[in-house]
Amino acid sequence: MTDSANQKVLIITYYWPPSAGGGVQRWLKFSKYLPEYGWEPVIFTPENPDFDLKDDSLVKDVSPQTEVLKFPIWEPYSIFKKLSGRKELKQGQVLEGGKKSLLSKLAIWLRGNVFIPDPKVFWAKPSADYIATILESNNIKTIVTTGPPHSMHLIGLKLKMKNPAITWVADFRDPWSKWDILNKFNMTALVWQKQRNLEQQVIRAADCVLTVSESWKSDFEKLGARRVKAITNGFDEEDFNTSISAPHPNKFRISHVGMLNVFRNPEWFWKLLNEMVASDEFGDDLEIEFVGILSDDVFTTFESHAHLMPLIRKHNYLPHSEVLEKYQQSSVLLLLQNNSENAKGHLPGKLFEYLGASRRILCVGNKESDLAEILNKTKSGSVFEQTDEDLLKSFLREAYQGWKGENSSSNAQGISRFGRKRLTKELSELLNSFGTR
Structure with missing residues (x-):
């Protein structure tokens, strides 16, 4: 229940239920628990967003007392679809597909060099103009923008320039100029500089830059942000609390949940797993499950692994409530880091x-990463690089015996x-520190 005495915070986000995927979870869960710590979230989100996936099960986490303001948006995705020849463009798909046609190359070039910082940029000015008219009448003194898409931060920048007295927190779920995906858009040197300039304006004007890891916190500090805070993502205890104990998985199931594209596809790992299957290390017990967007380019790589291919199961998308069940039906949960x-x-x-x-976590990635540090400290899993093949085989054998x-x-x-509730308390303390109450 929202307390009328709570301080309001306006959260500007492109992703909001029924939008699905990882981008929606962070501020959906923060908003769920903020009222318990004296803050009333007001959500500002597009009325007609062009997102790929929907998940109505997420709506249950939106309190009936939470005010959600929706504002029309125009997006140029129809242009990308026509140029690429595809009726749908799943997340990241515009960058994949092997050898590309001239029209597909043009679509990528336009995305990188015309729509700066991203295709949502046309929403920034009208949204800022609209929000500026309602801040005072709604007694809103604190705003949060969350990106990507980083155009959300341009809304915050415009509002801060109009009213320097407001408190603005710019939340980066991914970096901006250091975001690896930008390298794929063939941007000119002039456009790269424009991206960096926009980033500088945002991180220097924001009262606080919020991000999800200590390494990225350090990166933003080096870029010149005035104040930086790291609050990780988390898990909602309510999602996992159940009085019914989960049955033992009926297969030795290795599951990957979420999008998997060519940018984090460890072919050496699939080769190793294929060899273990060929040596009959798992009998008929192994199953490899992918829940979420599995790119065609990645799936094609399995064709060269004849022993592994018959063991693969795909679910293009499942509601979050069903994903929670898939976790419990798994023996090993797979994480794959970008190289x-x-x-x-x-x-x-x-x-x-x-x-x-509470399942074993197998990560193929960087052993010096923030992720590896968390897995080591919590004793929840291990990270393996390509030089660790023998250790990885031992991990899999031990998990199989378990x-x-x-x-x-x-x-x-x-x-x-x-836990999401504990992380929200940390966020509330950050918001309280600005003395806007």
């Missing part, structure tokens, strides 16, 4: 849900600090 400069600080939202699911002994639990320690 890129900013991967060190990348903490995907599914990491924390994996923790909440499954045969009807024990697929990770026995993780100290994961309560990643």
Whole structure:
């Protein structure tokens, strides 16, 4: 129940239920628990967003007392669809597809060099103009913008320039100029500089830059942000609290949840797994499950692994309520990190849900990353690089024996600090520190 004495905070986000995927979870869960700490969230989001996936099960986390303001948006995705020849463009798909036609190349070039910082940029000015008219009448003194898309931060910048007295927190779920995906858009040097200039304006004008990992916090400090705070993503204890104990998985199931594209596709890992299957290390017990968008380019790589291919199961998308069940039906939860400069600080939202699911976590990635540090401290899993093939085989054999002994639990320690409610308390303390109450 919202307390009428609570201080209001306007949260400007492109992703909001029924939008699905990782981008919606962070501020959906913050908004769920903020009223318990003296803050009343007001959501500002597009009326007609062009997102790929919907999940009506997420609506249950939106309190009836939460005010949601919706404002029309125009997006140029019809242009990308015509140029690429596709009726639908799933997340990241515009960058994939092997050899590209001239029209597809043009679509990528337009995305990188015309729509700056991203295709939502046309929403920034009309949204800022509209919000400016309602801040005072609604007694809103604090705003949060969350990106990507980083055009959301341009709304915050415009509002801050109009009214310097407001408190503005710019939340970065991914970096801006250091975001590895930008390298794929063939941007000119002039456009790169414009991206950096916009980033500088945002991080220097915001009262606080909020991000999801200590490494990215350090990166923003080096870029010149005035104040930076790291609050990770997390898991909602309510999602995992059940009086019914989950049955033991009926297969030795290795599951990957979330989008998997060519930018984090460890072909050496699939080769190793294929060899283990060929050596009959798992009998008829192994199953490889993908829940979420699995790119065609990644799926094609499995064609060269004849022993692995028959064991693969795909679910293009499942509601979050069903994803929670998939966690419990798994023996090992798979995390795959990008092989890129900013991967060190990348903490995907599914990491924390994996923790909440209490299943062994196998990460193929960087052993010096923030993610590896969390897995080591919580004793919830291990990170492997390509030089660790023997260690990885031992991990899989041990997990398999654990499954045969009807024990697929990770026995993780100290994961309560990643609970959404506790993280929201940390956010409320940050908001309180600005003295706007």
